Amino acid sequence: MLTRKLRRRGAIAAAGLLTLGTARPGTAQDEPPLMLTPSQQEGPYYPVEIPSDHDADLTVVGDAETVAAGQPLLLHGVLLDSSGEPVEGAVVEIWQTDAVGIYLHPGDPDFEDRDTAFQGFGTSVTDADGIWAFRTILPEVYGSRPRHIHAKVKVGDETVLTTQIYFSGGDIPAEGALEATGGELDALLVAVEAVVAEDGSEVLTAEHAVVVP
Numbered sequence: 001m002l003t004r005k006l007r008r009r010g011a012i013a014a015a016g017l018l019t020l021g022t023a024r025p026g027t028a029q030d031e032p033p034l035m036l037t038p039s040q041q042e043g044p045y046y047p048v049e050i051p052s053d054h055d056a057d058l059t060v061v062g063d064a065e066t067v068a069a070g071q072p073l074l075l076h077g078v079l080l081d082s083s084g085e086p087v088e089g090a091v092v093e094i095w096q097t098d099a100v101g102i103y104l105h106p107g108d109p110d111f112e113d114r115d116t117a118f119q120g121f122g123t124s125v126t127d128a129d130g131i132w133a134f135r136t137i138l139p140e141v142y143g144s145r146p147r148h149i150h151a152k153v154k155v156g157d158e159t160v161l162t163t164q165i166y167f168s169g170g171d172i173p174a175e176g177a178l179e180a181t182g183g184e185l186d187a188l189l190v191a192v193e194a195v196v197a198e199d200g201s202e203v204l205t206a207e208h209a210v211v212v213p
């Protein structure tokens with residue numbers, strides 16, 4: 001069995017390989033500005049305190065040997081400004097439920113039953129090409145809400161976007177009523193694809209272009 005460190009290195013390499021093909025919407029001087037990614041409610045479960053382990057791999061907490069339950073998901077994409085230029089050095093934050101639909105937040109009524117092997121919150125700093133990437137799990141649904149991941153984008157000390165990411169494609173149903181509608185919803189939906197990783201295991205991938213002012 002691989003050590004935790006090797007597993008993590010593999011995960012990051014996989015995410016890196018998968019981000020190489022990240023599409024950037026084509027832009028030219030005379031093209032209209034890109035549509036900004038719509039804002040969505042923050043909701044009640046943003047961390048009270050940022051956990052000490054808040055890296056981009058949410059499937060392992062600290063030096064734990066146990067990996068989070070759930071279907072691994074490589075969620076990645078590009079961060080652009082409205083002129084289509086990549087935004088470098090921004091912090092993308094995500095927070096989401098674990099494999100049984102519980103947040104890493106004491107306000108979640110089922111907090112005591114959460115998967116303690118799941119990090120619950122993570123950050124990814126965009127590179128020179130605006131690329132960000134997370135290794136996480138497919139979030140479980142809770143209440144009447146559709147499956148979603150919360151996200152914030154911070155540039156310096158400023159939060160420039162608070163939003164949510166929804167899922168489509170494959171066998172993943174969009175349960176419940178979505179907050180967003182029409183074109184706004186299109187800009188918040190990501191398609192999930194199953195790919196086979198180097199070690200033969202199945203990993204879900206989802207790519208999302210995010211546009212901020």
Ligand SMILES: [Fe+2]
Pocket residue numbers: 043045148150
């Ligand atoms: Fe939520």
